[in-house]
Amino acid sequence: MELQGLWNQIADRAKAANPPKDGDYYEGDVLYCGRCRTPKTSVVDLMGRPTRVFCLCRCAREARDRAEAERRERERLDRIDRLRNTAFPDRELMGCGFDRDDGANPRLSRLCRRYVEQFEAMKAQGKGLLLYGPVGTGKTFLAACIVNALTDRGVPCLMTSFARLGNLLSGPGPDRQARIDELARFALLVVDDLAAERDTEFMNELVYTVIDARYRQGLPIIVTTNLTGEELKNPAQVKRQRTYSRLLEMCYPAEVAGKDRRKARLQADYLGLKARLET
Ligand SMILES: Nc1ncnc2c1ncn2[C@@H]1O[C@H](COP(=O)(O)OP(=O)(O)O)[C@@H](O)[C@H]1O
Ligand SMILES: [Mg+2]
Ligand SMILES: [Zn+2]
Structure with a gap:
């Protein structure tokens, strides 16, 4: 009491x-x-x-839940920012997005959007894309669109080139194979412009090793290249055979056709200048 x-x-x-x-x-x-x-x-x-x-x-209670939701959303956006910064060592490609696609190649745009939508299945099967075709047709642009869209969804990606990987992997530090294996932290690896890298023993070996590492990890790779379908299927250099056949095994091949956009732009620039200077 x-x-x-x-x-x-x-x-x-x-x-x-x-x-x-x-x-x-x-x-x-x-x-x-x-x-x-x-x-x-x-x-x-x-x-x-x-x-x-x-x-x-x-x-x-509602105010607390709102603040908590806002904090979580800020954290999500921060993470995406970090993912995007990592994904694009080449900052220029950060701006490529499906919203800026002019739709000149509707089949390819659709295919690339579908790849993003189907990414979970693609990843589970370790399947990527092989975008091949002449220069200036938008292969790099579309690959960067895929990377941006997946990054928005929180998927860790890396878009690079074999030349860049060569620099990265030949510097000082732990051994090369270990560093190649570290690329496994990227759910998607995009390598731009296959066959534009120097034709050296080191590079050819690196190209094979990187592609083969993705294969062993069961992870997808997207490759863009100016090589033709014929050159990919029957490379003149026999040593490329194993690389390309492995790639064809891992990737859905998509030919990117069309006219050279860069040339078209140069032509338009030239005509603009001409009109200014010569009339
Ligand atoms: N679908 C597209 N919509 C808008 N601009 C594009 C598109 N595809 C390519 N471009 C632009 O055209 C130029 C050439 O494209 P790029 O992707 O570099 O060609 P490729 O890699 O096939 O040589 C680039 O400046 C790119 O930003
Ligand atoms: Mg390109
Ligand atoms: Zn109250």
Whole structure:
């Protein structure tokens, strides 16, 4: 009985020490929020005794949940920023997105969008794309669109070239194979412009090793190249055979045709200048 009296005293003091504010009000011993009109106190069992403690009213709970959701969203966006910075050592490609696709090659645009939509299945099967065709047809652009779209979805990607990988992997540090194996942290590896790298023993070996590492890891690779279908199927250099046949095994081949956009742009620039300077 004496203890109960003590509890009541504590409760009364707590009540006195926390006078209602901002429209809050008591009904009996229960403190209500003036805004949402739900309780700010509740009764809990404290050492066998029902005791009134403060709790969050509905609007305070909602504010807390909102702040928590905002924090999580900020963290998600920060992570995507980091993923994008890692994905594009070549900053220029960061700006390539399906929203900027002019749709000149609808079949290819659709195929690349589908690849993004189907990425989970593609990844599970370790299947990538081999975008091949003449220069300036948009292979690099579309591959970068895929990387950007997957990055938006939180998928770690890396878009690079064999030349860049060559520099990265020949520097000082742990051995080359270990560093090639580290590429496994990227769910998608895109290597731009196969066959544009130097034709050296080191490079040819590196190209094979990187492609083969993806194969062994069961992870997809997307490759763009100016090589023709014929050159890929029947390379003049026999040493390329094993590389390309492995690639064809891992990738859905898609020919990218069309006119050279860069040439078309140069031509337009030239005509613009000509009109300015010669009329
Ligand atoms: N679908 C597209 N929509 C808008 N611009 C494009 C598209 N495809 C390519 N481009 C632009 O045309 C130029 C050449 O394309 P690129 O992807 O570099 O060709 P490739 O890699 O086949 O040689 C680049 O400046 C690129 O940004
Ligand atoms: Mg290119
Ligand atoms: Zn409230």
